[in-house]
Amino acid sequence: MNHNDIETRVAQSASELDHAQFVRWFREVAPYVHDFRGNTFIIGFGGELIRDGALNALIHDLSLLSALGIKLVLVHGSRPQVNEQLRLKGYPTQFGRGIEPTSAEALECAKEAAGEIRLDIEAAFSQGLPNTPMSHAQIRIISGNFVTAMPVGIVDGVDYQHAGKVRKMDAAIMRSIIDEGSIVLLSPVGFSPTGEAFNLAMEDLATSAAVALRAEKLIFLTQGPIVCAEDGTVDSELAREDADKLLAGGTLSEDAHSFLSHASLAVKRGVARAHLVPYTLDGSILLETFTHDGVGTMVVENTLDDLRDATIDDVGAIVQLIEPLEKDGTLVPRGRATIEREVENFTVLEHDGVIYGCVALKPYLDEGMAEMACLIVHPEWQGAGEGEMLLRHTEARARAMGVKRLFVLTTRTSHWFMKRGFVQGGVADLPKERQAHYNRSRNSMVFIKRL
Template sequence: MVDAPSTNDLAIQWFREASPYIKAHRGATMVLCLPDTLMESTLFDNLIPDLTLLSHLGVRLVLGFGLRAQVDAKLQAQQAESRVIDGRRVTDDAALNAILTSAGKMRANFESKLSMGLPNTPMAGARLSVCSGNFVTAQPYGVHDGIDYQHTGTVRQVHSQELRVHLASGNIVLLPPLGYSLTGDIFNLPAEEVCAEAAIALNADKLVFFVDQLPVDVDGQIIREASANTMERLAPKQTGEALMRSLTRAVKASRKGVSRVHLLSLSDPNALLRELFTRDGGGTLITAERWEHLRAATIQDVNGIIKLIEPLQNNGTLAPRTREQLELDIAHFVVCEREGMVIACAALFVDTQAESDIVGEIACVVTHPDYRGQGRAADLIAHLESKARTQNVSALMLFSTRAAHWFIERGYSQKTEDSMPRPKKIDYDKQRNSKVFVKPL
């Protein structure tokens, strides 16, 4: 009879199963967002040895942290009132002071705990270096609905080069929810935003949020894996303001190139290692959609295109187009679609009646803000240019109010209204004062 496996055997078995993950994570950059509630609980003490372990396994760690509970406690002790609206604090002088004191204390807390190594193991005393600094530039959040948010800010830039240098030297980087402006002001920032922007700037392998409750599907079941689009669709079904704060940033980071964003439950003390080193994990994984394709638009895309272009028509970036006009012109459009959502579009109009010097017009070039900067508009234009060549088009023209340099960098040059070639159907809209660009093919 074979003996039941001992605890040691099970550990060895687990170690074998974990080895591919250990290899995969070595050298990987992970940004962890630790909420205020975690810092106050015993989970914080549990998490420290796990962070130490990860760092010794070669994971490059960036730790962002929230301070809301600590700041609330401080303000309460001073009997100072403070307002949090839609997840953002109105940061007056008293609140800023409380944040600065809490951030300093938390930093010292991290530094002391990460200096311990792994107590009661041969790695006791294998201390880790921790660094923090002015890595985040911020700008004021400003006045919204008549409320001046004062020292509350938003992230303007994360200085990823400097962060990379520290990470490559083996330091753990601490990111408090603070940013500094070019004018020398200090701003209170949402920790989730700091972490998401840092993960995007670093092109991190993973971004991890710890949440009170994991997101659920329409049947109330915990979602184990979903694309950013699916998660966005299911977001209104979720409850809890803290979860929503993390979800919004998780979706954005995923769309901006962070390939794996994890939500882990604060109620599971082993959540981090379980997620990273076991096949099934334990949290919710949000992955970037893996497929998308560029194709000719059909009448079914009209709603998607309207959704994409409407904000730009409203703010005057694009010329107005009615639904009827769009339906008539739909055959001229190409779209980039991801999981049923139109995330970029462009149109080509060719004057098919012209006998010589056929000129085409490129119009309505738009990429959804979450998907910009990844070559989609360039792909659409390249596709339309090659389509135009097959139709013997000799030059392409377009009107633009705000993307002049984008087109100039792609071979278009500015022309005056008089000197431009023009397909018959196009009327120059003088009121919009668009610039005209032409590219010979």
């Protein structure tokens, strides 16, 4: 083969690889596309995102979400722009995070900044040049007097003057706009029934909108990853209770505290999920939405109340759960004695004294691995996220043991695991001891997830 032939072959196989990767990636995303069609997302971001030049990239991603049938409400802040106006006009005041006293001059600056940002956002959504992500996008963005505000008033003797809070929102009109495919844009200025304007905090506004519309997601775009575990990695999921503990701990930065407290409040008031996602990472909103672990921190209502370690008294209930699946071949028969011996590996889901789910975690710590087995949710309770909760709990347990790779052996549930970040491996990838016990006649598939 001459040099040119080799180059052609290399180029061909590279493009075949690209095609294969593209198709695999597109298929992996499909379940999320189905899941989120018709959902309502509230996206809140500070004026910092605009100052840092990240607006266009965000609008490209939002237009894609909109095209996929996700209903969007955008809420922008304007703090750096207001501060800049104040500086230019020679006023000494500078705004920090959250609700702050607002003088008449600062309110004027806030109105100017809101007007300018609103026009910038409308302009960005009006782009449609060929060969750009906005080509063929025809998205209408609509703003209006949807927010009734009230004064913050005097707090601890301090008069907050023109600073306001959300009193109510016209959820019905906002819903009708998003239902017909347009996007609602909310600026951080609201009006009282007397027609007076008030300076609002973006976080308060976004949270109120998410609650009023009973949104599936509230997403705050932040300057960086702000909720990290002790080892410096981003906490990808926090139960609301844990978020509240972190908030009480007093270790968070001012920004992190403000975003996380609003995320927690939103979830407490019925928003399904609240996310903190760094806008500094290009495409972060897509990664957070369409990949299992995302790139930011997700706060969810604490649903872990039903989860607990199994005890020897649970063996009977676990056997009852497992038996039908052993009979139909979904699970490998274990026998009561094995479960009794290994009961400390099990976690169960219990509600009102009924065990309705279980999972086992068997560590192979020499090889930094662990096996997740016997993942079961009783058929009457399936489809409500309990399986996902057992998986997340098992991942957290495994991580705490220092496990780097979690594996499962499955014959019929491969797609469930693939959707949740597991990748197919082979028997040779298993710990040596586990390879020795691999049941070749069952021919189970091996799936592995890096933790």
